[in-house]
Amino acid sequence: MSSHKTKNDWNDESTSEISVTLLPLSTEQAVSVLEMVQGPGAPRSYELYRVEMVIGRAIDADIPINSTDLSRRHVLIKRQPSGQHQIQDLDSRNGVFINGVKIHAAILHDGDSVQVGSLLFVYHEGRAIS
Amino acid sequence: MTFFVHFWGTRGSIPTPGHMTKKYGGNTSCVEIRCDDSLFICDGGTGLRELGADLLTRGTRPITGHFFYSHTHWDHIQGFPFFTPAYAPQNTFHVYGTAQGDKRTYDLLSGQMRSEYFPVDFGELRSNIVASHLDGGHRVIDGCAVSYYEQQHPGRSWAYSFVKDGFKVVYATDNEIDLTLSDPKAVVADPLAPRTIPDAFRRFCHGADLLISDAQYFDDEYLTKVGWGHPRATTVVDLALQAEVKQLALFHHDPMHGDADVDRKIALCRERAARMNPALQVFGAREGLELRFG
Ligand SMILES: [Zn+2]
Ligand SMILES: [Zn+2]
Numbered sequence: 162m163s164s165h166k167t168k169n170d171w172n173d174e175s176t177s178e179i180s181v182t183l184l185p186l187s188t189e190q191a192v193s194v195l196e197m198v199q200g201p202g203a204p205r206s207y208e209l210y211r212v213e214m215v216i217g218r219a220i221d222a223d224i225p226i227n228s229t230d231l232s233r234r235h236v237l238i239k240r241q242p243s244g245q246h247q248i249q250d251l252d253s254r255n256g257v258f259i260n261g262v263k264i265h266a267a268i269l270h271d272g273d274s275v276q277v278g279s280l281l282f283v284y285h286e287g288r289a290i291s
Numbered sequence: 292m293t294f295f296v297h298f299w300g301t302r303g304s305i306p307t308p309g310h311m312t313k314k315y316g317g318n319t320s321c322v323e324i325r326c327d328d329s330l331f332i333c334d335g336g337t338g339l340r341e342l343g344a345d346l347l348t349r350g351t352r353p354i355t356g357h358f359f360y361s362h363t364h365w366d367h368i369q370g371f372p373f374f375t376p377a378y379a380p381q382n383t384f385h386v387y388g389t390a391q392g393d394k395r396t397y398d399l400l401s402g403q404m405r406s407e408y409f410p411v412d413f414g415e416l417r418s419n420i421v422a423s424h425l426d427g428g429h430r431v432i433d434g435c436a437v438s439y440y441e442q443q444h445p446g447r448s449w450a451y452s453f454v455k456d457g458f459k460v461v462y463a464t465d466n467e468i469d470l471t472l473s474d475p476k477a478v479v480a481d482p483l484a485p486r487t488i489p490d491a492f493r494r495f496c497h498g499a500d501l502l503i504s505d506a507q508y509f510d511d512e513y514l515t516k517v518g519w520g521h522p523r524a525t526t527v528v529d530l531a532l533q534a535e536v537k538q539l540a541l542f543h544h545d546p547m548h549g550d551a552d553v554d555r556k557i558a559l560c561r562e563r564a565a566r567m568n569p570a571l572q573v574f575g576a577r578e579g580l581e582l583r584f585g
Contacts, residue, residue: 268579
């Protein structure tokens, strides 16, 4: 049938067996980030690299911030098995606001604003690493 | 006294998993209200499955729960057969009808587990499931006063209010308030004009710290959906304003609305609220959100 071959064709299709390659099914995520847009030292980014991270005025908080608006342990951010981050108010005095609404807990989504006292953060969701 | 309100499912009509609905969620109606040690569950849509899984992580004590169903359309009952705590003998669940002898909800919950629909029979649920009722529209459960209000919806539906120590939460979904407005022409009138909510419903919601309300449609969409059982989101803002509610959660999101649409709906409702009373806080109910009162 080579007579039907047009000038533009490359070689004929091979008939040899193809070995199928499996790439690992990775669930690894790039680290999500809380970007402080308002507060002492802003702008500044905090990577949420641990499963549980506490923001507070306490010197031993995972994200210690020197602001009298904050309780010593103000808010907990916890990575769920699903990879999503849950934010939870730790009975703080001044509360936690997501997109302007006072919450006790919430799942964070890309672009959410997180306000604690006069500090304002934006949550950036980590993207899957290929 | 502390109320915790947790949204497990906020979608209306049918589950909508997928990328477009990631933020507000794809599970259908289910809201958990914890009042001190009491557990109230409003509707058992697909969000109920996850509530059940979560309850099992909270400890080993027997669970007692009180189910209040707005009505028995699919999107409000489908999670029940997947509610794991109902399979454990130490747990007790009360399913409330609106009056003595009203077992419609109980019967439909068991009906949806007939073998044609589901592999496990209702009789095999080992927890104690009790058909209970509100006495004359009202009942005090563990010190929390629960009342109902009959809404406007094909096949009937009910709103519930929960009051304890001066805090009030109202759950009112699947309610076409637009059909009950005092001025029947309000639907085609100037959209900016205030819409007058019937007195009885205004009183029922009055002073709520949180009103969770069906807010399914945009104004323009509603015109082709009159009689389907759901309101314009903007009408719900007028209800919240006239009932002097503090916070309004827009709920029962339309399955055709992606997150960006729901964001737009919230923005429109906030604009309307701001024009009339900037103190009213309006937000979109979304999965995983938990609020605290008291
Ligand atoms: Zn519904
Ligand atoms: Zn319905």
